[in-house]
Amino acid sequence: MSNLPTRLDRCCPKRSESWLARGALRPTRQRMSLAMLLIGDGHDRHVTAETLFSAVQETGEKVSLATVYNTLRAFCDAGLMQEVTVDGARSYFDTNITDHPHYYWEESGTLTDAPADQLAITQLPEPPAGMAISAVDVIIRLRKKPN
Amino acid sequence: MSNLPTRLDRCCPKRSESWLARGALRPTRQRMSLAMLLIGDGHDRHVTAETLFSAVQETGEKVSLATVYNTLRAFCDAGLMQEVTVDGARSYFDTNITDHPHYYWEESGTLTDAPADQLAITQLPEPPAGMAISAVDVIIRLRKKPN
DNA sequence: GTATATGCAAACCGTTTGCATGGCT
């Protein structure tokens, strides 16, 4: 579902450590556990606090839910992840910090990357006077094909 | 801020009544009050439950907050409005039910329509196998221009 | 040693719901 690793020993501590360093975050045990799940294998991930909490529990590591929340926020503040709003009910966090579209699978509440190179926005509305565009969020909502 | 009328007598009851009828909703006092604020002057509106609640209080009408929530949901279920998710913290409701992009004013948390004719998406990612696109949400986030 | 991170439980906040009352048709 969230497609996260189930074992930390398949992840790369070095990559996680330098990732944390890039955000000027101390490599504590909890942060390392979460970071290894998120980027340890070099793949991009989309998680909610709950899916990440479940995943880290499965590895046997002990991290409290509050720390998962606080850590995800810290990762965002440090510019290592970005928050994606699709659902209202919960927050999604994305390790891919480039500007790119998302698929939102309505049936399962899952968020995945959509291929950025297959999206072409050739014209964008002018920002109103005195305003600048800080981001353009594109969410492609998916449902099961009718038949 | 939410730009809603402050007086109901400037609104058009007839338009509101037929709008409710279109959704097969009975024209109760509370629904009429809310509908007149939302579409009584023929303009499209973007509200949260709270902004609409405040607005209806200012007119002197008595409608409970729970009813505002329930009514907005009823309007959406009836296809008269659509919910827009931008913020996570709260839900926005839009009287414009066509597919169109939005400006989200980060500073004030306000949502407005962006001119649909100035947005051109010439290529969209293929939906994954077995999936169909149910909607494409485009949110243009605005911040104050740097200088 | 000092600043920062963690864990727990309680607080928080927007939203929904259960249930009794009131209004349409």
Add this chain to the structure above:
DNA sequence: AGCCATGCAAACGGTTTGCATATAC
């Protein structure tokens, strides 16, 4: 009469916070 809408307050669920303890540098 019967169905539907409303209001209140309590429940809810995801998220944040206060504070005591533990850890990194």
